[in-house]
Amino acid sequence: MRNETMYNEFLELVQTDSASGKEDLIAEKLTKKLEELGFTVTMDDAGPKYGGVCGNLIAIREGELDGALMLSSHMDRVPNGFGIKPVEKDGILYSDGTTILAADDISGVCAILEGLRRTIGSGKPLPRLEVLFTIQEELCLGGAKVMDPSGLKAKIGYIFDSPGGAGRFINGAPGRYILKAEIFGKPAHAGNEPEKGIDAAKTMADIISTLRQGRLDEITTSNFPHLESGTGAANINVVCDHALIEGEARSKDTKRLLDYVEYFRSHCQKVADEHGARIEITTEENFLPFLIPETDPALVIGKAACEKLGLPFQTASLGGGMDANIHNARGMVTVGVASGYSKNHTTSEQLVLEDFFQSGELCVALIETFAEGLKHK
Numbered sequence: 001m002r003n004e005t006m007y008n009e010f011l012e013l014v015q016t017d018s019a020s021g022k023e024d025l026i027a028e029k030l031t032k033k034l035e036e037l038g039f040t041v042t043m044d045d046a047g048p049k050y051g052g053v054c055g056n057l058i059a060i061r062e063g064e065l066d067g068a069l070m071l072s073s074h075m076d077r078v079p080n081g082f083g084i085k086p087v088e089k090d091g092i093l094y095s096d097g098t099t100i101l102a103a104d105d106i107s108g109v110c111a112i113l114e115g116l117r118r119t120i121g122s123g124k125p126l127p128r129l130e131v132l133f134t135i136q137e138e139l140c141l142g143g144a145k146v147m148d149p150s151g152l153k154a155k156i157g158y159i160f161d162s163p164g165g166a167g168r169f170i171n172g173a174p175g176r177y178i179l180k181a182e183i184f185g186k187p188a189h190a191g192n193e194p195e196k197g198i199d200a201a202k203t204m205a206d207i208i209s210t211l212r213q214g215r216l217d218e219i220t221t222s223n224f225p226h227l228e229s230g231t232g233a234a235n236i237n238v239v240c241d242h243a244l245i246e247g248e249a250r251s252k253d254t255k256r257l258l259d260y261v262e263y264f265r266s267h268c269q270k271v272a273d274e275h276g277a278r279i280e281i282t283t284e285e286n287f288l289p290f291l292i293p294e295t296d297p298a299l300v301i302g303k304a305a306c307e308k309l310g311l312p313f314q315t316a317s318l319g320g321g322m323d324a325n326i327h328n329a330r331g332m333v334t335v336g337v338a339s340g341y342s343k344n345h346t347t348s349e350q351l352v353l354e355d356f357f358q359s360g361e362l363c364v365a366l367i368e369t370f371a372e373g374l375k376h377k
C-alpha cells in the first residue's frame with residue numbers, strides 16, 4: 001500500500017543536497033524531525049576529523065521499558081548527489097539519469113523515521129531508542145569509526161543501509177585491511193655503474209610477481225592495483241630508487257585476514273632483503289568482518305517481525321563493508337536491513353516503492369517485537 005508520508009519525506013530528503021563531508025543540510029532537517037518526536041539530539045565532533053562540516057547525529061529517547069535498541073543509517077551519499085530529480089515509473093523511483101537517486105541511504109533514513117513516528121505515536125511502552133545517523137559512511141565508514149560509542153546502551157542494532165527487497169537482512173560482511181609497501185633503493189648511473197645501485201622497481205616487480213593475491217580462498221581476497229616506481233629526477237638513466245605498492249585484503253574471517261596481513265609483511269620484507277632494498281610496510285585495519293548466526297536475538301526478532309508482516313525473511317552476506325562492521329567489532333550485534341533499493345552508486349539506481357514502504361512497516365515491527373520481550377522499568 002502506498003505510504004504518502006514516506007514518499008513525500010523521501011522526495012524532500014533526496015532533494016536536499018548531501019555528500020561525504022557535506023551532510024549539514026540533511027542533518028539540520030533530521031535534527032528537527034527527531035526533536036519533534038521527543039528525542040534529545042546531539043551532533044558529535046567527527047566531521048572535522050575528516051575535514052567535513054558535519055558530525056554524526058546521535059539521538060536518544062528514553063523509554064518506559066527496560067532495554068535499548070539502536071537504529072541507524074547514513075546521511076552522506078556518493079557523488080553525484082546534488083540536484084537530484086526523482087522520476088517515478090511503474091512503481092519504481094529513478095533519478096533523471098544525470099545523478100544518483102540517493103535511495104542509498106535516504107530510503108533507510110525514511111524507514112527509520114516511519115518506524116519511530118508510528119511506534120511513538122501509538123502510545124505503547126517502548127524501549128530506549130538510540131538513533132544514529134552517521135556521516136562519511138561512503139568514505140571507509142568514517143563517521144561510525146571515529147564516533148564515541150560510550151553513550152549508547154543498546155546491545156542490538158539495525159542498520160537500514162542494504163540493497164534488496166524488504167525482509168532481507170545482511171548478517172555478514174568481510175573485514176578489510178589497507179596494505180602498503182614503500183621501497184627505497186639506491187640510485188646509480190645506469191650506464192656507468194648500474195651494479196652500484198639497488199633497483200627499487202625490480203624489487204617491486206619481484207614482490208608482486210611472487211605475492212599470493214586475487215582469490216585466496218572462498219572467503220578471502222586481495223588486490224594490488226596501485227604500483228608506482230621512478231627516480232626522483234624521473235630519468236631513465238638512473239637506477240630506480242623508489243617504488244610503491246598499494247592494495248587491500250578482505251576476508252570474512254578475522255584470523256585469515258590477519259594471517260594474510262602477516263604474510264604480506266614477511267613476503268615484502270624477504271624480497272626486499274634479497275635485493276638489499278630498504279622497505280617500509282604499513283598495514284591499516286579499515287574494518288573487521290562480522291557474521292551473525294540466525295539464532296542470534298537480532299535475527300530471531302528480525303524473522304518474527306517479517307512473519308507478522310508476511311514478508312519473506314532471508315539473510316545474506318555482502319562483499320563490502322558497512323557501519324555494522326564497526327558496531328559489531330565494538331560488541332553491539334548489528335545487522336543490515338534492506339529498504340528496497342538496487343544499483344546504488346550509479347545513475348541507474350532505483351527504489352522499488354512497495355519494498356520501500358514495507359521497510360517502514362518492518363521498522364515498526366522490529367521495534368514492537370523487540371519491545372515484547374522487555375519488562376517495565
Ligand SMILES: [Zn+2]
Nearest residue numbers: 074104105161
Ligand atoms: Zn549506504
